[in-house]
Amino acid sequence: MANPSSERRGLWARIAGNSIIRTMARPSVHFSLAFLTLGGFVAGVAFWGAFNTALEFANTEKFCIGCHEMRDNVYQELQGTIHWTNRSGVRATCPDCHVPHAWTLKIARKMAASREIYGMLFGVIDTREKFLAVRPELAQHEWDRMSANRSTECRNCHKPESMNFDKQKAQAVAAHKNQLLTGEKTCIDCHKGIAHKLPNVEELPTFE
Amino acid sequence: MQTAVAQSSKAREAMSFLILSVFIWPVIAVGFVAVYGFAFWIFFILSGPPGPA
Numbered sequence: 001m002a003n004p005s006s007e008r009r010g011l012w013a014r015i016a017g018n019s020i021i022r023t024m025a026r027p028s029v030h031f032s033l034a035f036l037t038l039g040g041f042v043a044g045v046a047f048w049g050a051f052n053t054a055l056e057f058a059n060t061e062k063f064c065i066g067c068h069e070m071r072d073n074v075y076q077e078l079q080g081t082i083h084w085t086n087r088s089g090v091r092a093t094c095p096d097c098h099v100p101h102a103w104t105l106k107i108a109r110k111m112a113a114s115r116e117i118y119g120m121l122f123g124v125i126d127t128r129e130k131f132l133a134v135r136p137e138l139a140q141h142e143w144d145r146m147s148a149n150r151s152t153e154c155r156n157c158h159k160p161e162s163m164n165f166d167k168q169k170a171q172a173v174a175a176h177k178n179q180l181l182t183g184e185k186t187c188i189d190c191h192k193g194i195a196h197k198l199p200n201v202e203e204l205p206t207f208e
Numbered sequence: 209m210q211t212a213v214a215q216s217s218k219a220r221e222a223m224s225f226l227i228l229s230v231f232i233w234p235v236i237a238v239g240f241v242a243v244y245g246f247a248f249w250i251f252f253i254l255s256g257p258p259g260p261a
Binding site: 019020022023024026028029030031036039040043047051100101102104105107108109110111112144145148149150152 | 216218220221222223224225227228229230233234237238241242244245246248249252256257258259260261
């Protein structure tokens with residue numbers, strides 16, 4: 001640390017010599033510890049509230065369809081599906097299926113969305129054609145993610161243990177008993193394209 | 209404490225307190241969370257997506 005009164009005007013010396021910086025680095029003369037800790041406490045509570053409010057807002061469907069890329073493509077398609085209207089009146093929103101609940105995973109997902117901000121700024125999928133062209137890749141990301149986490153997001157609402165097999169179709173019961181309950185497969189392995197149209201797979205040589 | 213060193217005025221201390229509590233620490237806190245999130249994102253790119261929570 002440079003001496004504040006030093007004649008040197010290097011960057012560090014200038015920063016260290018700045019009167020506000022010097023004040024910040026020194027014990028307070030005018031304010032008591034009680035006041036300062038209370039101030040820090042109040043600022044901390046306000047910060048935490050604002051942080052969580054912002055995080056929650058970024059986890060609403062309103063936010064997700066704030067860009068036309070999502071509103072004009074996947075959002076329109078969701079509207080014809082069971083997760084839009086059903087006899088139970090439960091509505092699955094984008095974050096219900098696409099954002100993990102665990103804090104670390106949620107924050108990691110939010111940071112991964114910096115790529116989506118880049119995509120929005122540079123119009124990577126700003127037309128239907130561009131969107132359809134990358135759709136297989138985008139869908140594959142979600143399939144990989146859900147296969148790896150055993151469809152955690154589906155299971156936030158659907159519990160295999162709570163399924164009443166008397167009420168399911170025979171085909172469903174067979175699949176669920178033989179492959180779901182045994183842990184051999186998970187929801188997304190069989191139920192692709194339940195919320196949006198499937199990518200056009202034939203057009204894609206790289207796609208098995 | 210050397211008495212020669214000028215004491216900060218009350219206004220300057222109050223200003224420092226405000227700058228620290230409403231700007232510097234919040235920016236550092238958000239930056240920390242962002243770095244944490246990026247670290248996990250990069251880790252998941254390398255390791256593949258995480259398993260069941």
